[in-house]
Amino acid sequence: MTEIAIAGAGAGAAAAAFVLADAAPDADVTVLEKSGGLCGRAATRRRDDLTYDYGANYLKADDERVVDLVTERLDAEGLVEVAEPVYTFDSDGAVSPGRDADERKWSYRQGLTQIAKRLFVRTDATVHRRTPVETVRRVGDDTARWELVDAAGESWGPFDRLLLNPPAPQTAELLRTAEWASPLRDRLVEAASAVEYRTIWTAVARYLFEVDVPYYGLVNADKEHAVGWISREECKAGHVPDDETLLVVQANDGWSREHYDRDPAANAAALAEHAADIVGDDRLADPAWVDTQGWRYALPESGIDGDAVDAAREAGLHFLGDWVAGEGRLHAAIANGLDVGERVAADL
Ligand SMILES: Cc1cc2nc3c(=O)[nH]c(=O)nc-3n(C[C@H](O)[C@H](O)[C@H](O)COP(=O)(O)OP(=O)(O)OC[C@H]3O[C@@H](n4cnc5c(N)ncnc54)[C@H](O)[C@@H]3O)c2cc1C
Structure with missing residues (x-):
């Protein structure tokens, strides 16, 4: 079975999980969300x-x-x-x-949180609330996979695909501290940090x-x-x-x-x-x-460089949310989540 992890349960993440439920029905989707609720900034x-x-x-x-x-x-x-x-x-x-x-x-x-709730309820994704991801770790060589460590020190994975939904500065920080020695990581940190x-x-x-x-x-x-x-x-x-x-x-x-x-x-x-x-x-x-x-x-204020998004995809790493869409709007985050869900399924 393909294992997919999503860090963050914003509207973008919910839309991606919704697409994956149909497009990759054999995949197992695990969502780790920092807060006690769903739908992030649509609160x-x-x-x-x-x-x-x-x-x-x-x-x-x-x-x-x-x-x-x-x-x-x-x-x-x-x-x-x-x-x-x-x-x-x-x-x-x-x-x-x-x-x-x-x-x-x-x-x-x-309230607006219904959007993420109604999307997730149509999936078999397991959503763990109050589970902030603190460390991202790349494991293996040729068939590299991803592990996550939460704030309580618990390890999750390995996962074949990793989707990162937190706002760009928080995603940049997760990448900066990632146990992943690669020039690509440095490039992605720079690209995510550039979003103001x-x-x-x-x-x-x-x-x-x-x-x-x-x-x-x-x-x-x-x-x-x-x-x-x-x-x-x-x-x-x-x-x-x-x-x-x-x-x-x-x-x-x-x-x-x-x-x-x-x-x-x-x-x-x-x-x-x-x-x-x-x-x-x-x-x-x-x-x-x-x-x-x-x-x-x-x-x-802007979106992440699309070339960086494509390069990450090659490594089984996907970014999603309004900062990937390049528009700080809820519909843009959802639309981007739908796109990313389709892209992840196409790559499996
Ligand atoms: C005050 C305000 C007003 C707005 N007004 C509008 C409006 O009127 N119309 C409109 O269309 N849009 C509006 N927006 C924008 C809209 O809320 C966002 O574009 C949209 O909700 C973004 O969704 P997302 O999935 O990209 O990210 P988010 O909603 O930010 O979801 C990211 C999730 O990741 C979680 N997370 C962060 N770090 C970690 C971690 N380390 N581990 C695990 N989980 C983590 C967060 O808790 C969050 O749940 C507004 C936003 C704000 C803040």
């Missing part, structure tokens, strides 16, 4: 009776295969579309009607009242404001009780880097003040509660 939390997507805000209908996947091939029960438009605001906080009123945007009643990321610091704020505005989200068009994005989770069916508001406020890259290690409560208070100013409702400065999250590697 959902539940608190009290509210559900919110605090990483990726929605899935965009920008890739035919991904649209077909979520609307036809996977269970579409609970898929919810955001009907309200996205408006823009400028550096002074002035709001204007936006540019993408026709763009389709989805989440699920239970935008940092986003997120505050989620709950209010026990409604706001009366015509938009779902507000994006800072000139990128000069401390806030990059504000959206209303109540526009997603099933997320927020009637008569309430749950704002997701994402700071821009500069603000996020500067405030990353500062007091989360003070950061959240500052972002709530900004939200009140931009939306034009003073009550928003005083949330009932807040939740916070820093995303150091939020969005890749």
Whole structure:
């Protein structure tokens, strides 16, 4: 039997596992995921009776295969579309009607993590959560295979194929410390390290009242404001009780880097003040509660060099995710996972 390992259980990894279940039914797929949940940066939390997507805000209908996947091939029960438009605001906080009123945007009643859950459930892959990969080891010579060691010191493998889904800087670190003496390793470390990321610091704020505005989200068009994005989770069916508001406020890259290690409560208070100013409702400065999250590697600014990806493939090593697609978007990560799943199966 062919043994395949996937490090990371993001949406890209889930899509690859989904393809492999059909295209390589005899392969045994083992997934090691660092965190306690699935779907990585497309992250959902539940608190009290509210559900919110605090990483990726929605899935965009920008890739035919991904649209077909979520609307036809996977269970579409609970898929919810955001009907309200996205408006823009400028550096002074002035709001204007936006540019993408026709763009389709989805989440699920239970949140965006449903995508990875619904993909993995259609596979026989074994997913081990809270199992960070710490060491990658190349074993054998001609028929080289891969072993992984997790943070608890347990060894996994050997595997015939290794798929790496963590964001580029984390993948670069896994390769830098890999027990694999090869010029190819050095080349791959360099290629993955070259992918730069935008940092986003997120505050989620709950209010026990409604706001009366015509938009779902507000994006800072000139990128000069401390806030990059504000959206209303109540526009997603099933997320927020009637008569309430749950704002997701994402700071821009500069603000996020500067405030990353500062007091989360003070950061959240500052972002709530900004939200009140931009939306034009003073009550928003005083949330009932807040939740916070820093995303150091939020969005890749570019993609990894395609030649490096091809060279790794020769060694039975595959990279996958938004940084391989070259676009920091959920649909791009899923589409790349579908491609990589097909490529892995073709090479077996
Ligand atoms: C704040 C924010 C807002 C966003 N907004 C949008 C949006 O509105 N629309 C949109 O389309 N996209 C958005 N995105 C981007 C979107 O979330 C990503 O493009 C997509 O989720 C990336 O999926 P992935 O599979 O490439 O990687 P990830 O989701 O990063 O998955 C990688 C997985 O690897 C795991 N991992 C890391 N290191 C290890 C290790 N050593 N061992 C084991 N596992 C490991 C991680 O825990 C994670 O689960 C946003 C992202 C952020 C952070």
